[in-house]
Amino acid sequence: MAEIISGKVISAAVKERIAKEVEALKQEGTTPGLAVIIVGSDPASQVYVGSKERTCIELGMYSEKYELPETTTNEELLSLIDRLNKDDKIHGILCQLPLPRHLDEGKVIAAISPEKDVDAFHVQNVGRIMLGDYDFLPCTPAGIMEMLKYSNINPEGKHCVVIGRSNIVGKPMAMLMLHANATVTICHSRTKNLKEICKEADILVASVGKSKFVTADMVKPGAVVIDVGINRDQNGKLSGDVDYENVEPLCSAITPVPGGVGPMTIAMLMQNTLTSAKRSKIN
Numbered sequence: 001m002a003e004i005i006s007g008k009v010i011s012a013a014v015k016e017r018i019a020k021e022v023e024a025l026k027q028e029g030t031t032p033g034l035a036v037i038i039v040g041s042d043p044a045s046q047v048y049v050g051s052k053e054r055t056c057i058e059l060g061m062y063s064e065k066y067e068l069p070e071t072t073t074n075e076e077l078l079s080l081i082d083r084l085n086k087d088d089k090i091h092g093i094l095c096q097l098p099l100p101r102h103l104d105e106g107k108v109i110a111a112i113s114p115e116k117d118v119d120a121f122h123v124q125n126v127g128r129i130m131l132g133d134y135d136f137l138p139c140t141p142a143g144i145m146e147m148l149k150y151s152n153i154n155p156e157g158k159h160c161v162v163i164g165r166s167n168i169v170g171k172p173m174a175m176l177m178l179h180a181n182a183t184v185t186i187c188h189s190r191t192k193n194l195k196e197i198c199k200e201a202d203i204l205v206a207s208v209g210k211s212k213f214v215t216a217d218m219v220k221p222g223a224v225v226i227d228v229g230i231n232r233d234q235n236g237k238l239s240g241d242v243d244y245e246n247v248e249p250l251c252s253a254i255t256p257v258p259g260g261v262g263p264m265t266i267a268m269l270m271q272n273t274l275t276s277a278k279r280s281k282i283n
Helices: 009-029 043-058 073-083 103-113 123-131 139-150 171-178 194-198 244-250 261-282
Strands: 033-039 060-068 092-095 158-161 183-187 205-208 224-229
Touching: 009 043, 009 261, 033 043, 033 073, 033 194, 033 224, 043 060, 043 261, 060 073, 073 092, 092 123, 092 171, 092 261, 103 205, 123 171, 139 224, 139 261, 171 183, 171 244, 194 224
Parallel strands: 033 060, 033 092, 158 183, 158 205, 205 224
Antiparallel strands: none
């Protein structure tokens, strides 16, 4: 029977610690502030943004939300980001992705000050993650590392296989595993012998975006399986990238969907905002 790595439980512990640190910082005259920008009316993005706003308030942070119409221009969005960059009340700026197609995602990410880039997408922060000298980490990979730490799973010396090479999860996940002294393999859509490579993993991280993509014959008995995916199966039921029902009996530990990695992503966003607020006092 696998250990269930509960993001709900671990994120609650992380948020409890953050709330105490926020309160201490407020006593010193600084309230961590997060500005979230959403363009358009994508339902999934609306849910994520609402959850981030609620968590901010729950932890005693200051929150600003900007809901911009689908017709917003690049100039209007960049002007808002520039204003928030200069606002001392705001320590973190997050622009919810994906953006409408007519907007330049690269320019938007580059416009956010690296000191307020709590998603850690800015090229300067990405470079610092590569070097292992960073202030912020992308929230999902950071959340996964926190889950492993909380569960006393040490990646050192283990073979970690990451399925997916996105800039948001796959690539930074591989870097963090390297920094933790794991041996890392990144698999993607062009990988040959995918099943055989996955079966060698001591820690398998699935970030594909395909429901139940990882099947039991891809998992080594005793492996730790981390499921980043949030999908709908053919019955409309929420499911991950892992065929949980058939993979779980093989594992030593596994994250569920929902209630696994998802709650950790928001918790680490709050951690990054707190970190930025602390740095603002030093600077």
